[in-house]
Amino acid sequence: MHLSALTLIIPDYDDAIAYYTNTLGFTLIDDIDQGHKRWIRIAPSPDAQTGIILAEPGTEEQSRAIGNQGAGRVWLFLETQDFAADHTRLTAAGVQFEESPRREPYGTVAVFSDTFGNRWDLIEYS
Template identity: 75%
Template sequence: MKLSALTLIVPDYDAAIAYYCGTMGFVLELDIDQGDKRWVRIAPSKGAQTGFILARAASPEQTAAIGNQGAGRVWLFLESDDFAADHARLSAAGVRFEEDPRHEPYGTVAVFADAFGNRWDLIEYS
């Protein structure tokens, strides 16, 4: 078995696709209209083992969860093979980092929030 996808609750499919696939450089793998909703899968890169299903909030409870699926903690980890280049590219594209890069025993890391408030680590493991 493998973990193939996680759900990200978003306010709007097209805004989320524009942010993740435009600003962050992810790949749009699927966008299938299902009538009242869409099956949208994005991934950090072509062939990535794990991606995200973008789910448009459909209730007040789901709307309240946008950007808070990790309860305020970093809960998404974007692994990089070239931290400096990816940090520079994301910064230039408008990604808001909450801190300067730091070196930890496990690697180089910096926390950022996406356009919807989800907190991520950009990380290059040692």
């Protein structure tokens, strides 16, 4: 078994697709109109084992969770094999890092927030 996807609640499908594909460089895997909603799956690369399902909120409670699904903590981890190159690319694309890259016992990391307020680690494991 492996974790195939997680759901990320976003305010608008098309804005989220644009941000994650154009700014972060993710791949749009699926965009299927189901009539009442869309099944949208993105991933960091076409061959990634784990993707993200983008979902518009269906309730007011879900709307309030946008940008706070991790309760203010970093909860999404974007692994890279070349931290310096990806940090430079993301910065040039407009990603605002909350800190300078730092070394930890497990690797090199820097925190950023996506356009919806979710906190991420860009991380290259040692």
